[in-house]
Amino acid sequence: MTDLVNHQVRLAKRPDAAATREHWNFTTEPVGQPDDGGVLIKTLSLSLDPAMRGWLNDARSYIPPVAIGEVMRAGGIGRVTASKNPSFAVGDTVYGTLGVQEYMLIPQADIKRNGLVKIDLRAGSIGQWLNVLGMPGMTGYFGLMDVGQPKEGETVVVSGAAGAVGQTVGQLAKIKGCRVVGIAGGEAKCKWVVEELGFDACIDYKAGEGAVRTGLKEHCPKGVDIYFDNVGGEILDAVLAKLARKARVIICGAISQYNNANSMPAAGPRNYLSLLVNRARMEGIVVFDYADRYHLAVAELAGYLKDGRMKSKEDVVKGIETFPESLNKLFAGENFGKLVLEVSTD
C-alpha cells in the first residue's frame, strides 16, 4: 500500500464566471495510513452538483468556501481500505465528504465533520445512493414534503425535472397524488420525464421564446400550487406569474445564475408581488437541516425504488482528470440525470 499515489484536484484560483481548467491544479501525493481512530477511503464515485459552483466564491453562504489550494470539496462513495476505527471495517462502503481525489485519509477527529456513514448497497446501487437515496433525493424529499406540503390533487411544477433533485421531486409528488408538470431542456429529457417517470407533462424550455409561459398556461389551467425551483432566472418569473392561491415556492437553487460573479443573480424575480396577490409563500431549503431524518426518507424512497414506483437515472462520467469539464455539463444542461463522476470501480 505504501507505493499508492493519490491524484487530486485542487482549487487554483477563484473563477468570476464559469470555472475552467485554469482554475484547477492537478496534484499527486503519496497515500498515507490511518492513525488511531482514523480510516483510509478509496473513492469509488463522486457526486457532481450545481452547489459546487457556489463553494468556489469567497462569499457568505450556508457553508464556507473552498480555500485556494484545498482539495475540491465533493460528496461521494468510497470503500474502506484501511481502518483503525472500530466503527469502520476494511471493505465497508461509505458515504462522506471525500473530495475530488482518489483516496481520502480521515483522522478520527474529522470523521463526523466529513459526514462519514456506512451505506448498504442492498438498499440501492452506488448511483442510486448518490441520487435518489443521496443528497439530491434528501433535498427533493424534505423540500417537497416539509416546505411544499403537497396535498392530493394539487399541481406541482418542478424545474430541472430530469436532473437529480427534479426527478425525485416529480416522482414523489406523483406518488403523493399530485398533478406533476416538469420543466427540462430538450425533447429527449421531456419525453423521458413523461414516459419513464410518469410526469403528467413536461415543458421544454429550449423550445423557443415564450415556451415556458405557453406550457404553463396549457398544463396548469388551475395555476401552480407548488413550484420547486432549481433554476431561478426567467423560469422562476414565469412560474410566479401562474401561482394559485396559497401557493408554495421552494427555493432550492438557481443554476441559471451560478456562473455570474459571486453567484449573484443578474436580476431578481420581478413577479415576486404575485406572492402578495396570491397569499403565497417562497421559502428556501438547505438539506443539512434535515440530517436527523435522512434515514426515514431513505427508507421510504428505497421502498419506492424496490417496488418500481420510482426510477433513478444517473449520467456517469469517468476519471478524475475530466472533473473541470464534467462539472460544467451541469450549467450547460448537458447532463441527463444525476451527474456522477466515477473514479474507480473496485
Place this chain on the structure above:
Amino acid sequence: MTDLVNHQVRLAKRPDAAATREHWNFTTEPVGQPDDGGVLIKTLSLSLDPAMRGWLNDARSYIPPVAIGEVMRAGGIGRVTASKNPSFAVGDTVYGTLGVQEYMLIPQADIKRNGLVKIDLRAGSIGQWLNVLGMPGMTGYFGLMDVGQPKEGETVVVSGAAGAVGQTVGQLAKIKGCRVVGIAGGEAKCKWVVEELGFDACIDYKAGEGAVRTGLKEHCPKGVDIYFDNVGGEILDAVLAKLARKARVIICGAISQYNNANSMPAAGPRNYLSLLVNRARMEGIVVFDYADRYHLAVAELAGYLKDGRMKSKEDVVKGIETFPESLNKLFAGENFGKLVLEVSTD
C-alpha cells in the same frame, strides 16, 4: 333631503405612472333615497391607501380594477342618514366601501359586498377606526402575528414605519417583546417613531446612499428575524441581505413601485437567494382573508389604545376636491401617519 347634491370623484382614464388630475372626473348627482332594505350613508372620512394605485390598473390582482367612469373605490366611515334596513338606524356610524363621494346609497343586495358594519366610537375615534382599528391595523396585526409569528427577543424591521400599517406593526411587535427597528423617510418621522412610539431605532432611508445598509448593520447585529415590507425596491433588497436564519419576510406592499406601469416592479429583489442560504420565508398577506377574526384584533388593539400602550397618528387632509393630490402624498412619502381624507364633520 331631496335637494342634496352628491359630489363624486370618478376614474376618467387609467394612468401609466402617477395618477394626476387629468385621470379623474368630478361629477355631481342628486342624492337618492333608499328602497326597502337599503341605506343612505353620508361620508365622514375616507381612508387613502397605497393599494388604491393598484386598483387603477387593468390587471389581475386580489380585487378587480376600478372601471373607467366608476366612482373611485375607497373605504371610509359615514353616518346613516336614511335607512329602510332594520340593521342600521339613522345616526349609526358605519364603516364600509363608500367610494370617493359625499353620499353612498346602498341597496340591500350590496350591503354585504360593501362590507358595511356598524362601529362603536367609544372604542376609538374616527381617525383610529381608519388606522389602528381599521384596515391598516388589521393588515399589520394579521401580517405580523399570523405570517410573521414573532417570538420574544426577535428583531423585527418594518418599512413605512411612520405610515398606517407600519405604526401598528412596530408598536405591536414591541408589546410582544421584540426588538423593533423602523425604516422611514426623514428625521422628523424617525424621531417620532422612536420617541413617541417607542421603537428601538429608526433608519432614515433619505439620509443618503447606503443609509439603510449601514443602519441595518448598526441596529440589527444579529440579523433580521422578521421583516414587514411595505415598500419593496432597494429597501427590500437591503433587508434580504441581512436576514437571520429562519427569517420571515411579510410582503404587504411595494409602494416604491406602484407608480410604474401596471405596478410592475422595475426590478425584482436580487438578493432573494438569501431565502435559501438562511432557510427563510417570504410570504404575501391580503387582509380580507382574516375578516372573520377582525373583531378579535380590534378588541386587542382598542385595549392597547385605551391603556396607552399604543398610539395612533393620522394625517388629515380635507375636502373631496383635494383627492388627486392628496392620494399622491402617499407615493412621495409626504404623509406623516395614516392619511385620512375628511369629507364632512357631521
